[in-house]
Structures are given as C-alpha cells and as structure tokens.
Amino acid sequence: MEPDKMDENEWKYHGEGNKSLVVSHLSRVLRLLKYPAEDSENPPQTVEQAFRQIQNIVDFSSNVMSSLLGEKFIHSGEVVKLPLEFVRQLSIKVQHQRPAWRCDKVMDIYSGCALCLPNLTSPILHQPTHTPPLCIEIKPKCGFLPSSKHVSKDIKTKVCRFCMHQHYKVANGKWKRPSLYCPLDLFSGNRQRMHFAIRHLIEEPQNNFKIFKGGQCIYSSKEVSDDSMDLNSLLHHLRPYFLYGNNRINSHVTSKAVLNNFIQVLVNALLSGGGGEVETDTRGEGRSFCDASLFNKERISNGSQGLPGDSVLFRILQTQMLDTLDIEGLYPLYRRVEQHLQDFPKERTRLQMEGPYNEAFLEKLQKCPTEDDGSVEYAVAKVHQYRVAMTAKDCSIMVALVPSGEEEEDEEGPAALSYSVSILDLDPKPFDSIPSQLRLDQKIVSCYLKTGGALPKGSLSPHSGNFTAAEREDCTLLFHPM
Ligand SMILES: O=P(O)(O)O[C@@H]1[C@@H](OP(=O)(O)O)[C@H](OP(=O)(O)O)[C@H](O)[C@H](OP(=O)(O)O)[C@H]1OP(=O)(O)O
Numbered sequence: 001m002e003p004d005k006m007d008e009n010e011w012k013y014h015g016e017g018n019k020s021l022v023v024s025h026l027s028r029v030l031r032l033l034k035y036p037a038e039d040s041e042n043p044p045q046t047v048e049q050a051f052r053q054i055q056n057i058v059d060f061s062s063n064v065m066s067s068l069l070g071e072k073f074i075h076s077g078e079v080v081k082l083p084l085e086f087v088r089q090l091s092i093k094v095q096h097q098r099p100a101w102r103c104d105k106v107m108d109i110y111s112g113c114a115l116c117l118p119n120l121t122s123p124i125l126h127q128p129t130h131t132p133p134l135c136i137e138i139k140p141k142c143g144f145l146p147s148s149k150h151v152s153k154d155i156k157t158k159v160c161r162f163c164m165h166q167h168y169k170v171a172n173g174k175w176k177r178p179s180l181y182c183p184l185d186l187f188s189g190n191r192q193r194m195h196f197a198i199r200h201l202i203e204e205p206q207n208n209f210k211i212f213k214g215g216q217c218i219y220s221s222k223e224v225s226d227d228s229m230d231l232n233s234l235l236h237h238l239r240p241y242f243l244y245g246n247n248r249i250n251s252h253v254t255s256k257a258v259l260n261n262f263i264q265v266l267v268n269a270l271l272s273g274g275g276g277e278v279e280t281d282t283r284g285e286g287r288s289f290c291d292a293s294l295f296n297k298e299r300i301s302n303g304s305q306g307l308p309g310d311s312v313l314f315r316i317l318q319t320q321m322l323d324t325l326d327i328e329g330l331y332p333l334y335r336r337v338e339q340h341l342q343d344f345p346k347e348r349t350r351l352q353m354e355g356p357y358n359e360a361f362l363e364k365l366q367k368c369p370t371e372d373d374g375s376v377e378y379a380v381a382k383v384h385q386y387r388v389a390m391t392a393k394d395c396s397i398m399v400a401l402v403p404s405g406e407e408e409e410d411e412e413g414p415a416a417l418s419y420s421v422s423i424l425d426l427d428p429k430p431f432d433s434i435p436s437q438l439r440l441d442q443k444i445v446s447c448y449l450k451t452g453g454a455l456p457k458g459s460l461s462p463h464s465g466n467f468t469a470a471e472r473e474d475c476t477l478l479f480h481p482m
C-alpha cells in the first residue's frame, strides 16, 4: 500500500461493527477504528496510542488466537499509516451509507492508522469464472451452556445466553423481532440441527448472518442495510450456484431444493477441516441442548455426531470454553487482580494486562493451575482465559464458496464449488469490560425470568420472517452428494 497513491474514490464502504468501520478496494480491506460521537471534536487517543491499539489487535490475532483457533483460519493483517486527507475524505464519502443505528460512533479521522487485511469477501481467484464467489458471514456467538458451580441461576444451565439475550434485545428495542437461531444447534455437529440453525439465521439475520456476492453484501438484516433483500430475491441469487439434485418439478429445481443445497454446502464447509487426522469432539451433543431452541429433539434421525476436531466450529467452541468459571465465578478473580493492581500499579506491565500479546501471554493462560491457590497469578491466568473466550464468543466465520474453473460451467451453473473458511474479528477484549459483562449477564437473566421465557406479543410476526410454520418445523434434509 503506497500512502501517496491513496485515492478515496477507489475505496467503498463495506460494513461496520461496534468498534470498527471497514472499506474495501478489490482484494483488500481497511479496518478503521471508531470512537463515540461525543469524542468527534477531539481525538480520544494519541496517534501512538491508536497505532498501539491496532498493533495489539494484530499481535493478539497472530500470537494468541491463531494458536488456539488454528493458523489456517486466521488472517491477522498489518497496521498501515494513511494520509489524513485520504481518511477525512473517506469518512465524508462513506457517511451516507452507514446504518443510522451505528452512527452513535464516528470513524477515527485523527490517527491515520488502520488495519489492512485481505478482503475475505473477494478472494483472489487462480482461474477467473463467470460466476462470482459467494461469501457467507456468520457470527455464531456462544455455543455451550455453562456448567460452573458458580452459576447462581439454574436457568443459565438450561437456556443458552444467545436465546435469553434475544428477549432482552427485543424488550429494549435493539431488534424488532427475535431471532429463533440457537448457537447450540449450530455447534452441535448434528447436520439436522445445524441445518435448522442456519435456516433461522437466514430468516432473521440480525447481526449474525450476511451474504456477499462478488464482494457486495446482498443479504443482511433489513435494519442494517436498505439494500438487503427478501428471501425470494436471495433465492434468485443463489439459484445459479445450487441447481443440482433430484428435487425437480418438470425439470425445474424447486426453491426448497436450492435453499437446502445452499445450507448443505454451508454445513459441509463448517464441518470441514484442513485435512489430516480428525479428532472427534467426545462431548457428543447430550449435554448441549438449549431448552429455548425450537428444534424438536425427537426428529434427530442419525444420532450423536459431534464436531470434527479440525473443524472451524470445534476450534471456536474449544476456545469459548476457556471460560470455565462463568462470569459469576470470574468476577471475584477480576476483583483480586484489580485490587492487586491498585496496590502495585507497576505490576500491570509484568502481568501483561494490556499486552503485549506475545508467546508469554499465551503461556500465562495455558499454564494456569487447575485449583485456585489464592495467588494473583492464578487470578490473572483465569482473567486472560476469560478474555480470550470472550473474543471467541464474538468472532465471525467467513465461508467463501468459489465456483470451479470456467470451462466446467454450463447453463446449470458451476459444476462444483470449492470452499475456504476464515475467522474474523479477533480483537482482544479489555480487562475493564469485565464488570459490565457481569451487569449485562444479570440484566439478561432477570429479563428472561421476568417474562418466563415468553416473547412480547407481536414480536413474532405471524409468518415470523420468511418461513411458514410448516417449513419451520420441517427439518427433513435433502442430502445430495457434492
Ligand atoms: O456482549 P454481547 O454478547 O452482546 O456482545 C457484543 C456484541 O453484541 P451482540 O450481542 O453480538 O449483538 C456487539 O455487537 P453489535 O454492536 O451488537 O453488533 C459487539 O460485538 C461487542 O463487542 P465490542 O464491545 O465491540 O468489542 C460485543 O460485546 P462483548 O461482550 O464481546 O464485549
């Protein structure tokens, strides 16, 4: 990237989350920091601090998360310095494309620092094809129920955090309708449950599901983008990629078959690994049902499967499960560390509370004693583990489906799709965010208990998104060989 050749007209708005705004140009993206709008007049941190913050993200991703999640899924990128005029013009250019609900934050126009990453929605192709790559982004959230003895409310061991959180989000107006997606179904490794989970992601994508075609977002939550579309238009886009199988009426492949084929391919990618020996998830799925999931357990026809040990979902779940104590058991340890840092402020550096995120940091969390010996070292290791687990509970998966060579394409679409899987958004979560984690946990649980698990009247639309009741219940899969 050559700073003096940066032209804002070449870069376009790509998306944003709570902490960063992303612009893209061909095979690259720039991820820029965001600040609360009230800080827009004055830079909230110096250029050196902004640079350090982004370098910390790179280090955390490449030295810590990569080792836990598997290098093959990770692209850590590099910090770049951009001309301030370019960043200012870019900020003006993208402003009108930003969703209103994200505009409580503004793009950082002061530091000129950004994270440069490969554009995962626009993979570089070895052989050009007529049919552009299709990329599916899933933010799966937490895939297990806590079993820590510190959990004070029984409901937390029965209903998963995502499903309880939906009630809180709808009650507080964050989303108009609840999502019926349940992460425990997606992480189960059981194809029927995974299929069911993905259908609910499609039905109510919220911030958990997006589809990109040729680098453009073509399907996301309606609230997030005006350009998003309904299921019929989505099917129209998907049809050329998934025109195979036996489910045809007068040689026309039904929409149901197209959708099933699409989900099937996605399930395959999520269960695939990088090859080699496969260790199987021995947890099975016995303990991992969420009482709020609408999946009917009796419909499981092919028993417990578990996740393949080299799959992206297995690696994410394992990392999430480094949260062994639950926030309720972790909080007293956070207080122990906080007290220690108040008494000995210089210890902050030795204990690597804000990094550096290097091998020593990884070693601290991996060599944590199993029992609490009352030491600050034990508390720090558990806090580090918890923060890493938080990152894994908030990351996203990008599945890129690339049609195989042009010469193999015919009027029925690409002969085959190859896939690659990546993980994005692997930022370290701040130590200071732990108290607010506890407060949010308490609010979510008390909101759920207050309503007895019932959603407010009218929040479930009569057709609940795009599927009929019969379709929702229908978990019969059409498995087609790839
Ligand atoms: O706490 P959660 O589970 O609501 O997760 C937050 C996410 O909300 P979600 O429930 O996924 O809509 C939230 O996402 P949204 O802003 O809602 O899209 C952020 O990812 C937030 O992380 P950070 O503070 O920006 O680093 C996330 O906060 P962390 O808990 O990861 O710090």
Ligand SMILES: Nc1ncnc2c1ncn2[C@@H]1O[C@H](COP(=O)(O)OP(=O)(O)OP(=O)(O)O)[C@@H](O)[C@H]1O
Residues within 6 Å of the ligand: 014, 015, 016, 017, 018, 019, 020, 021, 022, 029, 031, 117, 118, 119, 120, 121, 137, 210, 394, 396, 424, 425, 427
């Ligand atoms: N390397 C990438 N390639 C393509 N698209 C990307 C890439 N990184 C991020 N994006 C897009 O930009 C969006 C916002 O990025 P990201 O999730 O990293 O932001 P964030 O602010 O950290 O999110 P959060 O709300 O979880 O804190 C993503 O949802 C994704 O669609």
